[in-house]
Amino acid sequence: MIKKASFLISNTDYRKCPSPTKPEFAFIGRSNVGKSSLVNMLTNNKNLAKTSGKPGKTQLINHFLIDDNWYMVDLPGYGFAKVSKSIKSTWEKMISDYLKNRDNLVAVAVLVDSRLDPQKIDIEFITWCGNNEIPFFLIFTKSDKQGKSKTQSNVQKFLQESIEIFGEEPQYFITSAQTGEGKEELIAFIENEVQDYYDTHK
Template sequence: MIIRSVNYVGSFSKEEDCPKEEIPEFAFIGRSNVGKSSLINMLCGKKDLVKVSQTPGKTRTINFFRVNDAMHFVDLPGYGYAKISQQERSRFEKMIFEYLAKRQQLQCVFVLIDSRHTPQQLDLDFVNRLGELQIPFALLFTKADKQGRSTTDKHIALFKKEMLKSWEALPQLFVTSAVTKLGREQLLAFIEKIAKRAD
């Protein structure tokens, strides 16, 4: 898929305020600071379409981008950010799960996982909740430029092993880097295929 145009649509704090238009939608989710906003910028070929920050918890709303006038990319706030109050954290969680559960147009959720780490319970829990809600998802292992391929592969193998304890089949999986653009072509081809199927 070639990105011809990307337009910022708006930022929303509840699912019911999100655009009603029924075009295929792809959401990006993952723990705070995993690289969601950077990945959307990388996919769209724009440096600062979405704000990126050193400080976790940067994205606090559901942000819509219209791609090629044919689909939406959605940047979601991170989960599991420790430095906000319990009250605020549950507000974020409610916002994310309401969006995920209600959104009919949602074709696939990209769950971003930091490839530098061994499997984190928080990510496994999140993936299991998606399973319970029967929401289609794929896994993206981010920041692969930060270490050698063998370390990335080892962390991916461990994640798969953890998942296979409760899942019969594994989702589609991609290795990405917002710095080297690794995974961009594969991911865009995957998105195009799903968007076509949804038409």
Template sequence: MIKKAVFSVSNSDYTKCPKTDKPEIAFIGRSNVGKSSLINMLAGVKDLAKTSGKPGKTQLINHFEIDGRWYMVDLPGYGYAVVSKSTKSSWEKMIRGYLTNRANLIAVMVLIDSRLEPQKIDLEFITWCGEHDVPFVLAFTKADKLGLEKTKVSIQRFLDAAKEIFGEEPQYFITSANKREGKEELIRFFEAEISEYYEALG
């Protein structure tokens, strides 16, 4: 259970992020996938991460300190956003730099809209993560929007596509920020990963 979540710092340069003395779990996904809503639901703070109907709202690497023990990191979305090509390019460079250089990054939650057919950009991103040894986990969002059966079918399509890439299904969670679905499972996962990180440090 998360007891205290506070904003720490925003940066456009991973080298200026907080010291790597606490584990980090980052959140990323296609623009407008419901990232900020999921972060707020998990943290139990309504406006911790800024939500917007306009894609591309998150433009920096945002660190939130959780219980003084670890960081939840909100990364800019990839894909469609109402920004210039040069801005998109700088985002991509910033995201790649962060993901491949943070020694304390223990998991990347890749958010996938559970309502959609498998999106090429999502599959390309998890492929890139695999190629660069970035430890990712899938979090399917907006699971309350289609109904149980349609959601299951949609999620399985994505998992099948991912299995073609990796030979097995990636670890995944099913979430709904509106109905708080998946919160307990994700918190348990975070706690296990964080405990493992600190145990490895001795």
């Protein structure tokens, strides 16, 4: 259970991020995947991350301090945001520099819309993470928006594509910001990873 969450700082450069003394988890996904809503649900704070009907609202690397123990990082979405090509390429460099160079990054939470068949842009992103040896896990969002069997079908399709790329099934969670589904399992997983980080960095 997350008891305390506070916004720390926004940046465009990983070198200006908080001192890398605590384990860090970055949240990223296609624009409008429900990232801000999920962050707010996990932290029990409706106003922590800005939610918007407009894709591309998050444009910076946003750091939140969780329980004085680890960092949650809200990254700009990739994909359909209506921004110019020059801004898009700047974002992409900012995100890739951060993901490749942040020493205390434990894993990237890649958010995937459970209502959709596997999207090329999501598959491309997890492939990029794999090629760059960046650990990731999957969070399927918006599970309340359709029946359980439809969610399971879409999740299985995505996992199958992941297995074809990596030879194994990635860690994954099925969530809903509306109902709270997956919240306890996801937080327990992160807290376990946080503990492992401190155990190996004594």
